[in-house]
Amino acid sequence: MAEIKFGLDTFGDNQVDDNGAPISSAQTIRNLIAQGVMADSLGINSINVGEHHRDDFAVTAPDTVLAGLATVTKQITLGTGVTVLSSEDPVRVYERFATLDALSNGRAEITAGRGSFIESFPLFGYDLKDYEILFSEKLELLVELLKEKAVTWSGKTRASLFNQEVYPKTERGAIPLRVGVGGTPESVVRAARLNAKLALAIIGGDPARFAPFANLYRKSMEDFGHEQLPISIHSPGYIAETDEEAIEEHWPNHEKMFGRIGRERGWAPITKEHFMQEVKFGSLYVGSPETVAKKIVHAVTSVGAQRFDFKYANGPQKHSKLMNSLELYGTKVIPLVKEMLT
Numbered sequence: 001m002a003e004i005k006f007g008l009d010t011f012g013d014n015q016v017d018d019n020g021a022p023i024s025s026a027q028t029i030r031n032l033i034a035q036g037v038m039a040d041s042l043g044i045n046s047i048n049v050g051e052h053h054r055d056d057f058a059v060t061a062p063d064t065v066l067a068g069l070a071t072v073t074k075q076i077t078l079g080t081g082v083t084v085l086s087s088e089d090p091v092r093v094y095e096r097f098a099t100l101d102a103l104s105n106g107r108a109e110i111t112a113g114r115g116s117f118i119e120s121f122p123l124f125g126y127d128l129k130d131y132e133i134l135f136s137e138k139l140e141l142l143v144e145l146l147k148e149k150a151v152t153w154s155g156k157t158r159a160s161l162f163n164q165e166v167y168p169k170t171e172r173g174a175i176p177l178r179v180g181v182g183g184t185p186e187s188v189v190r191a192a193r194l195n196a197k198l199a200l201a202i203i204g205g206d207p208a209r210f211a212p213f214a215n216l217y218r219k220s221m222e223d224f225g226h227e228q229l230p231i232s233i234h235s236p237g238y239i240a241e242t243d244e245e246a247i248e249e250h251w252p253n254h255e256k257m258f259g260r261i262g263r264e265r266g267w268a269p270i271t272k273e274h275f276m277q278e279v280k281f282g283s284l285y286v287g288s289p290e291t292v293a294k295k296i297v298h299a300v301t302s303v304g305a306q307r308f309d310f311k312y313a314n315g316p317q318k319h320s321k322l323m324n325s326l327e328l329y330g331t332k333v334i335p336l337v338k339e340m341l342t
Contacts, residue, residue, distance in 0.1 A: 002230075004300055004341065006334050007046035007309035008039055008326070009081040009234055012059030013257070016316045023319075025058035031319040032059070033068055035312075035326055040073035042330030048081030048111060048234075048309060053119045056260065056316075063096045070104035078104055081234065081309065082113030082180040082199075086134040087120035089158060090142040094166055094175075101170045110146075111199050112139055113180030133157060136190070139179070143194045146175055178232065181213070188213050192220035197229045200303065202283045203236060208302035218304075232307035233299055236314045237285025239292050239328040246287045251275055253315030254284075285310065289332035296333070297340045308337075 015028045023031075036047050047069070049062035059065055066078040078100065083093060093110065101108035114135050121128050137155040144151045148169050154160035178199040179191035191198050198217045200210050214231050221228055238253075240246035251272065258270045278284035283299075285292045296308050310333075312325055 002306050005045040005307040008044055009048045009309045009311040010313040011050035011052055011057050013313045013315055014056055014058050015319050018318055028058040036069040037072055038326055040076040044330050046077035046079055048079040050081045051084050052117060053123050063100055067100050067103055077109050078107050079109035080111050082111045084115040084120050085112040085138045086114055087124045087126050090138045090145055091166055094145040097175050098168050098170050101175055106172045109176045111178040111180050146177055185216055188217050189220050192217050193224055195226045199232045201234045205282050207283055207299040211303050214303045230306035232309055233305045234309045235283045235285055236311040239325045243287040243291050250286050253317050257315035289328050293333045293336035296337050
């Protein structure tokens with residue numbers, strides 16, 4: 001099997017102090033920088049910062065946070081998870097990430113997606129009835145901009161461009177692009193048509209359920225005449241020394257986070273039983289390093305993925321606990337996965 005790369009994802013969930021009291025969003029962001037520095041020192045391949053515009057997450061401007069990380073890290077790839085492209089201007093996205101690429105000496109990466117929340121639409125003056133066209137048009141334009149040549153483009157969602165150069169140009173000639181997909185065939189085929197890498201968000205159920213989407217992507221890449229590109233998996237979890245410790249420490253945060261989201265969306269109440277089903281058989285990577293490593297091996301082999309992004313921050317956890325989870329991921333889980341795959 002091809003060499004697997006290992007990344008991290010965070011939405012910048014607002015944290016608590018060691019006594020369980022909420023800390024400021026500002027401190028959560030500073031803690032995120034410290035987490036990124038640790039990840040870089042551990043040799044983890046990438047860190048991806050998400051974008052939200054609500055009070056349970058600290059990060060609304062991931063590119064700014066990544067720029068901060070660029071100045072204090074040396075080798076880790078700095079990306080988004082995701083850039084909510086529907087409510088963004090692709091020209092500004094290109095400009096900001098080309099600037100990040102300069103600051104980081106060529107370590108920027110964009111993951112474009114719709115996002116799992118819709119609060120950015122009314123906030124920035126977009127209508128949800130345009131949900132599909134906003135993303136499809138803006139993704140097409142971003143792909144053209146990333147070629148770093150003069151762009152001529154017209155559509156319904158922004159002003160037209162005619163033979164327009166956009167700056168700054170990157171030293172390496174292109175910023176890597178992934179398209180985040182939650183599980184629709186149309187989205188998978190679109191990523192392949194645009195010759196973009198596929199990032200599968202697998203947040204529930206057996207990851208093997210997503211193998212057909214990976215197969216569709218590979219088949220579509222072939223049909224469109226493109227060379228195959230790596231597929232990545234994004235899934236949440238939490239690591240401690242033992243399974244029991246990880247479950248005990250993570251369940252309260254999982255319950256708070258998904259309980260709130262569930263109430264907002266009209267879901268059935270979250271239960272400990274359902275949580276344990278996901279831990280044992282689904283896409284919650286909660287447990288000891290050995291347990292989490294085995295689950296990652298199952299995921300990447302089932303899907304045929306070349307990269308696993310571990311969403312390490314999930315709900316109002318303590319910074320010290322997140323740092324411990326990151327250290328275990330870098331020093332124990334990753335070596336174990338590599339050993340199991342050889």
